Amino acid sequence: MNPEEKINALRKELHEHNYRYYVLDSPVISDYEFDMKLKELQALEEANPQFRDSSSPTMRVGGEVTKNFNTVAHEHRMYSLDNSYSREELADWVQRIHRILGETRVEYTCELKYDGASISLTYENGHLLQALTRGDGFQGDDVTTNVKTIRSVPLQLRGDFPPKFEIRGEIILPLAGFEKMNELRVKEGEDPYMNPRNTASGSLKLQDSALVAERPLDCLLYALVGRDLGASTHFELLNKAREWGFKIPQEAELCKSLDEVFAFLDHWDIHRHELPYETDGVVIKVNQLQQQEELGYTAKSPRWAIAYKFKTEQAITTLEKITYQVGRTGAITPVANLKPVLLAGTTVKRASLHNADQIAKLDIREGDTVMVEKGGEIIPKIVGVDLSKRPQDSEPTTYIDTCPECHTPLERKEGEAQHFCPNSTGCPPQITGRIHHFISRKAMDIEGLGAETVELLFKEGLIRNYADLYTLTKEQVVPLERMADKSAENLIHGIAESVKIPFERVLFALGIRYVGETVAKVLARAYKNIDALMEASEESLTQVNEIGGRIAESVVSFFKEEKNREIIERLRNYGLKFSLSEEQLQNQTDRLKGKTLVVSGVFENLERTELKKLIEDNGGKVSSSISSKTSYLVAGNNMGPSKRTKAESLGVPIISEGEFMDLIK
Numbered sequence: 001m002n003p004e005e006k007i008n009a010l011r012k013e014l015h016e017h018n019y020r021y022y023v024l025d026s027p028v029i030s031d032y033e034f035d036m037k038l039k040e041l042q043a044l045e046e047a048n049p050q051f052r053d054s055s056s057p058t059m060r061v062g063g064e065v066t067k068n069f070n071t072v073a074h075e076h077r078m079y080s081l082d083n084s085y086s087r088e089e090l091a092d093w094v095q096r097i098h099r100i101l102g103e104t105r106v107e108y109t110c111e112l113k114y115d116g117a118s119i120s121l122t123y124e125n126g127h128l129l130q131a132l133t134r135g136d137g138f139q140g141d142d143v144t145t146n147v148k149t150i151r152s153v154p155l156q157l158r159g160d161f162p163p164k165f166e167i168r169g170e171i172i173l174p175l176a177g178f179e180k181m182n183e184l185r186v187k188e189g190e191d192p193y194m195n196p197r198n199t200a201s202g203s204l205k206l207q208d209s210a211l212v213a214e215r216p217l218d219c220l221l222y223a224l225v226g227r228d229l230g231a232s233t234h235f236e237l238l239n240k241a242r243e244w245g246f247k248i249p250q251e252a253e254l255c256k257s258l259d260e261v262f263a264f265l266d267h268w269d270i271h272r273h274e275l276p277y278e279t280d281g282v283v284i285k286v287n288q289l290q291q292q293e294e295l296g297y298t299a300k301s302p303r304w305a306i307a308y309k310f311k312t313e314q315a316i317t318t319l320e321k322i323t324y325q326v327g328r329t330g331a332i333t334p335v336a337n338l339k340p341v342l343l344a345g346t347t348v349k350r351a352s353l354h355n356a357d358q359i360a361k362l363d364i365r366e367g368d369t370v371m372v373e374k375g376g377e378i379i380p381k382i383v384g385v386d387l388s389k390r391p392q393d394s395e396p397t398t399y400i401d402t403c404p405e406c407h408t409p410l411e412r413k414e415g416e417a418q419h420f421c422p423n424s425t426g427c428p429p430q431i432t433g434r435i436h437h438f439i440s441r442k443a444m445d446i447e448g449l450g451a452e453t454v455e456l457l458f459k460e461g462l463i464r465n466y467a468d469l470y471t472l473t474k475e476q477v478v479p480l481e482r483m484a485d486k487s488a489e490n491l492i493h494g495i496a497e498s499v500k501i502p503f504e505r506v507l508f509a510l511g512i513r514y515v516g517e518t519v520a521k522v523l524a525r526a527y528k529n530i531d532a533l534m535e536a537s538e539e540s541l542t543q544v545n546e547i548g549g550r551i552a553e554s555v556v557s558f559f560k561e562e563k564n565r566e567i568i569e570r571l572r573n574y575g576l577k578f579s580l581s582e583e584q585l586q587n588q589t590d591r592l593k594g595k596t597l598v599v600s601g602v603f604e605n606l607e608r609t610e611l612k613k614l615i616e617d618n619g620g621k622v623s624s625s626i627s628s629k630t631s632y633l634v635a636g637n638n639m640g641p642s643k644r645t646k647a648e649s650l651g652v653p654i655i656s657e658g659e660f661m662d663l664i665k
């Protein structure tokens with residue numbers, strides 16, 4: 001086989017496996033085999049750029065960046081749907097249809113209403129040409145690059161498809177994937193996403209398609225638009241589209257009467273919680289396309305379809321106690337502790353109360369009988385109080401005015417909803433929160449030390465701040481719960497090893513508000529050591545590229561704090577790095593000042609991390625994605641084909657490892 005044949009064969013094979021895995025859910029090869037084949041294809045495409053194809057399975061990996069999403073007019077308007085909330089309303093709708101059509105033999109397709117972000121996909125000759133968001137219905141945003149990374153969206157159709165058509169559906173985040181994403185976020189110290197729907201629609205607007213590729217998005221389709229699609233009913237069209245490779249949920253059903261529609265509602269009202277994704281209702285559509293045409297549209301929605309919304313599930317229970325949580329920045333969140341109650345298939349014990357205003361608005365009190373609702377959010381919320389059940393001796397809730405953990409008077413800044421505990425250095429959850437951050441992977445990366453151990457060490461009085469970690473001895477640690485001899489040793493070793501971590505990461509680890517990984521690097525490079533940084537004024541800080549007023553203020557106030565200075569002195573004595581190393585200083589130049597570089601592929605002489613470090617040492621900035629602002633793309637072996645194309649189309653110079661080394665010489 002010549003390369004072209006090999007490439008085509010691999011593409012065909014991978015499209016097929018992809019379809020089996022993501023659409024049919026019945027893979028025939030292992031993930032590993034799949035990855036190997038994909039890598040093989042990537043390498044072949046890389047070596048033979050003349051066979052580039054925007055429908056290749058390698059497009060799934062992403063890597064292209066969209067700075068501004070183009071607004072594009074929909075060829076066919078994207079309507080919304082009328083809603084109904086009861087069977088009576090639904091029966092009225094059916095009657096209206098009978099009246100307009102002048103006949104009573106009407107069939108319906110019932111589908112679940114998928115809760116995500118609407119999308120319209122255009123296919124031409126079996127290839128995905130364009131993906132538009134719904135926008136205002138008349139025009140939407142072109143998110144094609146991002147949508148191509150979604151595995152269940154076919155890039156190459158199969159079977160007997162029409163030459164050109166549009167297909168519509170929802171981009172959703174299945175619940176399992178959503179939870180996994182959140183677990184990861186929480187582990188990294190970030191706030192969890194609120195609900196799958198917003199996260200799905202937010203994902204479509206990420207600039208870096210490689211990030212979209214990492215999200216477990218799915219695309220469920222529900223409507224075809226176009227001429228001569230080769231069927232006379234909606235239900236047939238769904239079946240056809242399924243044959244062409246689209247993911248059309250099998251739950252869709254053809255109903256011959258209103259009673260059959262009701263039976264569909266009955267079934268899914270109960271069983272919807274077993275679905276892998278969220279649904280908030282059912283969409284009922286007149287099945288005959290001819291009849292659909294006759295019925296036509298109102299100003300906003302088709303007359304031939306209606307959504308039936310399930311009642312949001314509510315449960316009634318007793319609010320036993322209001323407690324307050326303190327976050328690591330000192331923010332206070334009130335929590336309703338409930339008498340356990342079953343709601344939407346799970347036992348609910350706690351509900352969020354958001355803040356003091358929310359409590360006052362609903363006049364929520366301990367002992368109240370409350371209505372709890374589960375919307376798209378993970379934590380249920382209290383939506384109402386049954387005043388008729390309020391106990392005689394009930395007292396209005398007085399919001400705490402001191403911290404529940406350290407009893408410091410709380411503060412509330414003008415215009416902010418949240419109360420704060422200002423005792424950042426003495427308040428336990430704030431202290432342990434900061435220690436968690438200090439030891440995290442991108443900061444001091446202390447192996448052998450997890451979140452539970454930190455809590456334990458703190459509870460036992462062995463650590464009160466992150467500097468105390470360096471005074472721990474094996475003898476102190478061994479008696480702790482679940483701490484074996486070996487793990488104690490690892491822990492102490494891990495802590496000792498961490499003194500080698502370079503200055504910029506130590507700076508990040510300190511946990512200065514608004515000083516993230518990148519800002520820490522910028523500051524380390526600009527000031528070279530902690531002493532210079534500690535003396536820096538707000539004015540001097542804001543002179544540094546990328547440092548704004550908010551960061552400057554935060555840095556200055558952190559170092560003004562005597563306690564923080566003490567801790568830094570201690571850390572310095574334990575041997576932590578508070579200045580750039582000789583080597584870093586020597587290697588520092590301004591040769592790449594003002595330049596942004598993207599690194600891609602595998603290199604002969606340098607590790608990728610080394611290369612990135614060289615860029616930063618020479619005053620350049622490393623970016624993960626190519627844009628018109630990119631100064632150079634440093635290309636190694638096996639670089640993703642889409643990166644090269646992107647660079648070429650934007651006229652970004654592509655340089656080799658050797659050329660890069662010349663640049664900084």
Ligand code: AMP
Nearest residue numbers: 079080081111112113114118170222283
């Ligand atoms: P709403 O946003 O509440 O007005 O509902 C209308 C939207 O529901 C449509 O624009 C579609 O994006 C979405 N939808 C979800 N599932 C379906 C389905 N099975 N059939 C039609 N529309 C659906």
Ligand code: ZN
Nearest residue numbers: 403406421427
């Ligand atoms: Zn406190």
